[in-house]
Amino acid sequence: MAIAKMTVAELEKFLHVEFPQAFSAGDISIDSADGASCLLRQRYSDQMLRPGGTISGPTLMALADCAMYVVLLSAIGPVGLAVTTNLNINFLRKGSPDPIAHAISTYSIPNA
Amino acid sequence: MAIAKMTVAELEKFLHVEFPQAFSAGDISIDSADGASCLLRQRYSDQMLRPGGTISGPTLMALADCAMYVVLLSAIGPVGLAVTTNLNINFLRKGSPDPIAHAISTYSIPNA
Amino acid sequence: MAIAKMTVAELEKFLHVEFPQAFSAGDISIDSADGASCLLRQRYSDQMLRPGGTISGPTLMALADCAMYVVLLSAIGPVGLAVTTNLNINFLRKGSPDPIAHAISTYSIPNA
Amino acid sequence: MAIAKMTVAELEKFLHVEFPQAFSAGDISIDSADGASCLLRQRYSDQMLRPGGTISGPTLMALADCAMYVVLLSAIGPVGLAVTTNLNINFLRKGSPDPIAHAISTYSIPNA
Numbered sequence: 001m002a003i004a005k006m007t008v009a010e011l012e013k014f015l016h017v018e019f020p021q022a023f024s025a026g027d028i029s030i031d032s033a034d035g036a037s038c039l040l041r042q043r044y045s046d047q048m049l050r051p052g053g054t055i056s057g058p059t060l061m062a063l064a065d066c067a068m069y070v071v072l073l074s075a076i077g078p079v080g081l082a083v084t085t086n087l088n089i090n091f092l093r094k095g096s097p098d099p100i101a102h103a104i105s106t107y108s109i110p111n112a
Numbered sequence: 113m114a115i116a117k118m119t120v121a122e123l124e125k126f127l128h129v130e131f132p133q134a135f136s137a138g139d140i141s142i143d144s145a146d147g148a149s150c151l152l153r154q155r156y157s158d159q160m161l162r163p164g165g166t167i168s169g170p171t172l173m174a175l176a177d178c179a180m181y182v183v184l185l186s187a188i189g190p191v192g193l194a195v196t197t198n199l200n201i202n203f204l205r206k207g208s209p210d211p212i213a214h215a216i217s218t219y220s221i222p223n224a
Numbered sequence: 225m226a227i228a229k230m231t232v233a234e235l236e237k238f239l240h241v242e243f244p245q246a247f248s249a250g251d252i253s254i255d256s257a258d259g260a261s262c263l264l265r266q267r268y269s270d271q272m273l274r275p276g277g278t279i280s281g282p283t284l285m286a287l288a289d290c291a292m293y294v295v296l297l298s299a300i301g302p303v304g305l306a307v308t309t310n311l312n313i314n315f316l317r318k319g320s321p322d323p324i325a326h327a328i329s330t331y332s333i334p335n336a
Numbered sequence: 337m338a339i340a341k342m343t344v345a346e347l348e349k350f351l352h353v354e355f356p357q358a359f360s361a362g363d364i365s366i367d368s369a370d371g372a373s374c375l376l377r378q379r380y381s382d383q384m385l386r387p388g389g390t391i392s393g394p395t396l397m398a399l400a401d402c403a404m405y406v407v408l409l410s411a412i413g414p415v416g417l418a419v420t421t422n423l424n425i426n427f428l429r430k431g432s433p434d435p436i437a438h439a440i441s442t443y444s445i446p447n448a
Contacts, residue, residue: 018163051130057196058174065169084169086422086442088200088312090328104314104328106422106442198310198330200424202442216426216440218310218330242387275354281401281420286394308393312424 002035005077011070014078028066033074040067054094061089064103072107082109114147117189123182126190140178145186152179166206173201176215184219194221226259229301235294238302252290257298264291278318285313288327296331306333338371341413347406350414364402369410376403390430397425400439408443418445 006014008030031039040063048059065084072082089103118126120142143151152175160171177199184194201215230238232254255263264287272283289308296306313327342350344366367375376399384395401420408418425439 057177057199058170061173061177061199062170065173084203086200086202087169087173088198088328088424090198090330091196102328104312104326106314200312200440202440214440216424216438218426281423282394282398285397285401285423289393289397308427310424310426311393311397312422314422315420 002075004033004035004074006033006074008033010078011073014073015070028063030070033070035075036071038067038071038074040070052094055100057089057091060091060101061087061103064089064101065105068103068105068107072109076109079109082107114187116145116147116186118145118186120145122190123185126185127182140175142182145182147187148183150179150183150186152182164206167212169201169203172203172213173199173215176201176213177217180215180217180219184221188221191221194219226299228257228259228298230257230298232257234302235297238297239294252287254294257294259299260295262291262295262298264294276318279324281313281315284315284325285311285327288313288325289329292327292329292331296333300333303333306331338411340369340371340410342369342410344369346414347409350409351406364399366406369406371411372407374403374407374410376406388430391436393425393427396427396437397423397439400425400437401441404439404441404443408445412445415445418443 011030011033027043027045029041029043031041033039042059042063044055044059048056050056065087068084068087069082073079076082084105085108086106087103088105089101091101092098093100123142123145139155139157141153141155143153145151154171154175156167156171160168162168177196180196180199181194185191188194196217197220198218199215200217201213203213204210205212235254235257251267251269253265253267255265257263266283266287268279268283272280274280289311292308292311293306297303300306308329309332310330311327312329313325315325316322317324347366347369363379363381365377365379367377369375378395378399380391380395384392386392401423404420404423405418409415412418420441421444422442423439424441425437427437428434429436
């Protein structure tokens with residue numbers, strides 16, 4: 001079973017210091033992260049909406065990219081230099097209470 | 113040989129009307145679009161930077177998504193309801209004058 | 225909850241008739257398929273092995289493609305013309321009792 | 337400009353020794369490989385055909401995977417342990433003289 005190497009509080013502190021531009025606005029918050037999965041919450045703004053009031057694709061891409069990094073950090077601890085090498089996202093349906101996108105991602109983790 | 117069904121001026125006007133949130137800030141401009149390829153220019157802000165001064169992954173994802181839509185519009189004409197169904201992006205290297213990412217994308221185009 | 229529209233016996237019969245080249249050799253058999261997931265069994269031959277005795281990537285790609293089609297058929301019933309439009313596969317580790325690859329796939333289903 | 341580190345003759349010899357199962361049947365031959373691109377030729381058999389006489393998806397996946405390995409070898413020289421980590425393929429149209437699929441792939445290359 002996965003064991004988190006960082007608590008949610010440690011994750012948020014790390015992300016605010018390492019990625020002040022992306023996290024300081026408080027648009028994304030971490031509900032949980034356990035070393036194998038995480039649950040994030042995104043506050044949306046008008047800029048993220050598309051005609052019809054749906055959330056834009058790039059907003060979901062950025063959220064997915066962030067979620068991958070959060071769960072990675074929770075699994076391996078604070079590794080600022082880990083970088084996304086691939087992200088593949090399928091949009092399933094318009095915004096609703098159902099899952100609306102499925103993303104997979106690959107990270108490159110530098111050797112210690 | 114591909115023939116553009118919309119000029120750059122028509123594309124920019126269409127995008128400003130249909131996607132005011134995304135395009136009104138003038139962050140992205142269209143240099144060319146010919147029905148088979150396009151060249152976009154992205155103005156970056158601090159929010160798009162990552163440690164080391166590189167452009168963030170989500171910024172490149174959003175730019176790729178936009179480029180796919182622009183070239184699609186230039187190929188088939190104004191179709192506001194076309195939606196991205198898949199985007200796959202590989203990050204090749206840090207920001208430099210070389211290509212730094214390669215993205216492919218699939219669109220669903222509604223029947224007329 | 226998903227309900228299968230074809231039984232395993234119906235699936236195997238359909239696949240043998242529609243895809244005699246691929247299924248007649250008995251290399252792949254269906255353990256279960258319930259409209260949302262399926263479990264296939266692949267019999268391997270020397271041609272599928274790579275140095276070190278691991279299963280080759282293309283063997284796993286073909287198995288994933290087949291699994292996607294089987295679960296699709298079990299969900300929507302016999303649609304011979306459904307075609308894969310995208311397959312994305314990540315190889316996780318060499319052959320072992322653990323998961324060794326993760327694949328996602330998109331199908332185009334013709335209107336009736 | 338790319339310079340090939342292996343000739344076509346060296347590539348075919350290497351592949352026959354390292355991957356006898358996959359290459360010994362002569363199904364695939366190398367027309368050219370220059371360190372940046374390659375051109376392969378696939379001999380098809382009945383097993384590779386789908387209803388309507390089109391080439392099956394898995395056949396194209398295997399060919400794409402092979403092409404990626406051939407061009408990689410031609411770029412970096414004989415590295416038997418390089419392994420595919422990701423392959424993403426989009427099927428564009430049924431078999432014809434046009435391009436019928438577009439694949440991208442990622443390799444992991446072990447340190448010397």
